Amino acid sequence: MTAVEHRTSPVSFEVTHPAGPGTRARAGRLQTPHGAVETPIFMPVGTNATVKALDPDDLREVGAQIILSNTYHLSVRPGHERIRDLGGLHHFMGWDRPILTDSGGFQVVSLGDRRSITEEGVRFRSHLDGSLIDFTPEHAIAVQEALGSDIAVCLDQPVPPGSSSRADVTDATARTHRWAERCLEAHDRPDQALFGIIQGGLESDLRASSAAAIAAMPFDGLCIGGLAGDESAAERRATLDVVVPLLEGDPRPRYLMGLGSPMDLLDAVDAGVDMFDSVLPARVARNATLWVPEGRLNMRNARFLDDPRPVQEGCECRLCRGFSRAYLAHLLRADEMLGYRLATCHNLTFTLDFMGKVRTSIRAGTFPQTMRQLRADRAGTNGADSRDEGRVKSE
Amino acid sequence: MTAVEHRTSPVSFEVTHPAGPGTRARAGRLQTPHGAVETPIFMPVGTNATVKALDPDDLREVGAQIILSNTYHLSVRPGHERIRDLGGLHHFMGWDRPILTDSGGFQVVSLGDRRSITEEGVRFRSHLDGSLIDFTPEHAIAVQEALGSDIAVCLDQPVPPGSSSRADVTDATARTHRWAERCLEAHDRPDQALFGIIQGGLESDLRASSAAAIAAMPFDGLCIGGLAGDESAAERRATLDVVVPLLEGDPRPRYLMGLGSPMDLLDAVDAGVDMFDSVLPARVARNATLWVPEGRLNMRNARFLDDPRPVQEGCECRLCRGFSRAYLAHLLRADEMLGYRLATCHNLTFTLDFMGKVRTSIRAGTFPQTMRQLRADRAGTNGADSRDEGRVKSE
Numbered sequence: 001m002t003a004v005e006h007r008t009s010p011v012s013f014e015v016t017h018p019a020g021p022g023t024r025a026r027a028g029r030l031q032t033p034h035g036a037v038e039t040p041i042f043m044p045v046g047t048n049a050t051v052k053a054l055d056p057d058d059l060r061e062v063g064a065q066i067i068l069s070n071t072y073h074l075s076v077r078p079g080h081e082r083i084r085d086l087g088g089l090h091h092f093m094g095w096d097r098p099i100l101t102d103s104g105g106f107q108v109v110s111l112g113d114r115r116s117i118t119e120e121g122v123r124f125r126s127h128l129d130g131s132l133i134d135f136t137p138e139h140a141i142a143v144q145e146a147l148g149s150d151i152a153v154c155l156d157q158p159v160p161p162g163s164s165s166r167a168d169v170t171d172a173t174a175r176t177h178r179w180a181e182r183c184l185e186a187h188d189r190p191d192q193a194l195f196g197i198i199q200g201g202l203e204s205d206l207r208a209s210s211a212a213a214i215a216a217m218p219f220d221g222l223c224i225g226g227l228a229g230d231e232s233a234a235e236r237r238a239t240l241d242v243v244v245p246l247l248e249g250d251p252r253p254r255y256l257m258g259l260g261s262p263m264d265l266l267d268a269v270d271a272g273v274d275m276f277d278s279v280l281p282a283r284v285a286r287n288a289t290l291w292v293p294e295g296r297l298n299m300r301n302a303r304f305l306d307d308p309r310p311v312q313e314g315c316e317c318r319l320c321r322g323f324s325r326a327y328l329a330h331l332l333r334a335d336e337m338l339g340y341r342l343a344t345c346h347n348l349t350f351t352l353d354f355m356g357k358v359r360t361s362i363r364a365g366t367f368p369q370t371m372r373q374l375r376a377d378r379a380g381t382n383g384a385d386s387r388d389e390g391r392v393k394s395e
Numbered sequence: 396m397t398a399v400e401h402r403t404s405p406v407s408f409e410v411t412h413p414a415g416p417g418t419r420a421r422a423g424r425l426q427t428p429h430g431a432v433e434t435p436i437f438m439p440v441g442t443n444a445t446v447k448a449l450d451p452d453d454l455r456e457v458g459a460q461i462i463l464s465n466t467y468h469l470s471v472r473p474g475h476e477r478i479r480d481l482g483g484l485h486h487f488m489g490w491d492r493p494i495l496t497d498s499g500g501f502q503v504v505s506l507g508d509r510r511s512i513t514e515e516g517v518r519f520r521s522h523l524d525g526s527l528i529d530f531t532p533e534h535a536i537a538v539q540e541a542l543g544s545d546i547a548v549c550l551d552q553p554v555p556p557g558s559s560s561r562a563d564v565t566d567a568t569a570r571t572h573r574w575a576e577r578c579l580e581a582h583d584r585p586d587q588a589l590f591g592i593i594q595g596g597l598e599s600d601l602r603a604s605s606a607a608a609i610a611a612m613p614f615d616g617l618c619i620g621g622l623a624g625d626e627s628a629a630e631r632r633a634t635l636d637v638v639v640p641l642l643e644g645d646p647r648p649r650y651l652m653g654l655g656s657p658m659d660l661l662d663a664v665d666a667g668v669d670m671f672d673s674v675l676p677a678r679v680a681r682n683a684t685l686w687v688p689e690g691r692l693n694m695r696n697a698r699f700l701d702d703p704r705p706v707q708e709g710c711e712c713r714l715c716r717g718f719s720r721a722y723l724a725h726l727l728r729a730d731e732m733l734g735y736r737l738a739t740c741h742n743l744t745f746t747l748d749f750m751g752k753v754r755t756s757i758r759a760g761t762f763p764q765t766m767r768q769l770r771a772d773r774a775g776t777n778g779a780d781s782r783d784e785g786r787v788k789s790e
Contacts, residue, residue, distance in 0.1 A: 048725070048726070048729040048731055049722070049725065049726075050726060050731050050733045052731065052732060052733075053732045053733065054733065055713070055717075055733055055736070055737070056717070077725070077728065077729060078700055078721070078724075078725040078728075082700065082701060082721070085701070086701070086703055086719065086721050086722075087703070092719070092721070092722055093722065094717045094718055094722075305473055305477065306477060306480070306481070308481055308482070318450070322450075322451070322489045323489055324481065324487070326473070326477070326481050326487070327444070327481075327487055327488065327489075329473075330443070330444065330472070330473040331443070331444075331445060333472065333473075334443040334472060336443055336445050336447065337447060337448045337732050337735060337736065338445045338447075338448065338449065338450055340732060341450070341732065341736075342450070
């Protein structure tokens with residue numbers, strides 16, 4: 001990989017603990033205009049300028065260092081220009097720590113029949129009122145500049161990794177590269193970083209050439225897109241094992257978009273990824289699935305109605321320090337908002353604590369042992385189901 | 396009114412500032428097993444062992460000194476015996492301040508076609524699964540003893556005040572008295588107070604005889620039921636003007652059930668009432684109606700989408716100190732739970748601050764002037780609608 005020229009970047013990334021023997025896991029610090037982020041990091045998703053059911057104090061309490069918000073959704077409602085005129089996204093939602101905005105690429109492309117893709121961009125019908133919207137690379141950048149996130153992301157064209165033809169992947173990857181250049185050209189906000197997105201599906205040669213193409217551009221960070229979809233864990237790992245070694249020596253953070261299941265995160269950290277986001281912990285919480293070291297508890301199960309224990313002994317979250325499994329099970333059955341909030345607090349605390357343990361072990365040089373231990377913890381005891389959830393990207 | 400004999404009461408009520416010239420408004424302090432309550436007081440309603448959208452920290456922050464929870468709802472789900480076995484309602488919901496439980500009378504009677512009333516009690520079909528439940532005075536007491544509230548309330552038979560025949564009111568009032576005696580007989584929990592309920596509809600002679608009958612029993616407090624329904628404000632005031640003078644010299648607190656609109660509260664305080672409850676402030680908040688000194692703001696109005704101001708300048712609630720009208724309007728349009736929580740925090744803060752101002756003025760001997768000022772504040776400025784809402788009793 002050749003060295004790249006950087007403009008003066010509003011973010012800086014330092015790998016404080018490089019990969020060691022037996023793993024590519026590394027720890028670092030990403031400095032942004034709204035403060036530092038310790039990596040590897042998980043970013044909770046605040047689609048509509050709120051992480052569902054939580055307020056900013058809750059977010060600080062669960063340990064969120066940075067959140068993601070969705071460019072597409074905010075551009076449609078309440079409108080990025082409105083948010084800009086109200087002082088930007090941080091002020092609008094009362095969150096003074098870093099924000100990364102996605103590009104809208106995933107949401108736009110996932111609309112299926114509601115959109116058409118051309119070289120110019122994506123034309124689609126609003127999910128709210130059916131009006132026609134042209135989402136071009138330039139528009140994606142303009143929206144993110146108006147929102148004022150710390151980190152903007154290029155518009156890309158992801159394709160379902162496990163079920164796309166090589167021709168489709170080739171085409172979408174090449175377009176993603178052209179759109180990346182247009183995003184770079186359009187981007188003009190000096191206090192906002194811009195990340196590029198590597199595509200290439202599950203085709204190792206296309207992944208390799210995409211990694212080379214995107215890494216050659218002066219982005220502030222490198223996203224690995226088009227995963228966390230319908231691929232298997234082995235296919236995902238194989239893809240990371242193509243991409244990450246090609247980025248060795250590259251000074252920029254690596255961000256795998258859309259991954260949120262703890263065991264998936266663990267494997268991707270091992271593969272050398274620094275940043276993650278997903279709605280998964282919050283969404284499954286609202287569906288009454290609580291994450292614990294042994295796996296997951298389905299709070300709809302009748303036995304929890306009489307269970308005086310906290311969801312997770314020793315957990316410091318708002319749910320576990322104040323309430324029983326019985327109370328949570330009651331709230332969820334009664335469709336009470338407090339139940340969704342408490343469950344979300346727990347799952348995000350669990351996920352961010354999990355990443356904290358991962359960072360600590362990387363710094364201590366013991367990540368491979370910690371990884372084995374965390375996997376072994378999921379033994380299906382404590383009434384927990386040790387299977388993983390599927391993956392979802394926005395809400 | 397004759398003096399009544401009291402058993403050793405778990406609560407004590409002291410009128411610290413008796414009624415003065417031109418008003419029957421008075422201030423006092425109700426000591427309960429879970430702490431003191433300053434009166435006049437408004438009690439937020441936590442139907443399902445949670446005040447909708449709020450957690451106990453939110454409740455403390457809005458200034459709640461005591462909350463009401465619904466006996467009927469909790470007996471059906473999750474079940475009062477379950478709550479007892481889990482340590483009682485305070486522990487179950489994480490609320491260590493006083494709780495008053497209603498008797499279930501209003502809910503049971505309001506079920507209409509789903510219930511039949513006999514001398515024994517009310518037989519009805521569960522609103523959840525249609526199963527048959529017999530709600531007798533003894534059962535209402537057993538449920539409340541299991542819940543362990545600080546204050547229990549007798550099962551009564553309210554009737555719609557504005558639309559009931561004199562014969563119906565006479566019958567229901569006499570039954571309420573007989574049920575009151577059965578409740579007293581059944582009640583056996585020494586750390587729980589028991590309040591009786593005065594009925595009598597809008598018939599002044601029936602109200603007077605009901606006040607005499609209930610006041611003659613050794614209750615710890617006296618509820619005025621069967622109001623806050625379909626009667627006019629003038630009819631309600633006329634009824635209070637019959638009941639309260641008859642209770643002059645009676646050492647017990649007076650609790651008007653189901654009233655929650657600020658102007659209604661003001662008038663009832665003036666009439667000599669000490670305690671109130673209603674779901675109204677929280678329910679209208681979830682319907683995007685925010686209370687301000689001038690009246691109310693409908694946050695669905697499009698102009699608020701661009702309004703950077705807080706809902707109420709100077710308000711210390713979680714909403715007003717951190718977020719704009721624009722953000723709240725966005726959250727409510729996007730159906731985000733945080734919107735409902737923030738709106739509820741504001742309306743309850745508004746209501747409890749309002750009652751705080753009322754108490755302060757009573758203590759200062761300036762209540763009549765303050766009442767005039769609070770009424771004058773509602774001048775329809777600030778874009779606020781100065782009309783009052785209707786009334787609702789449970790949720």
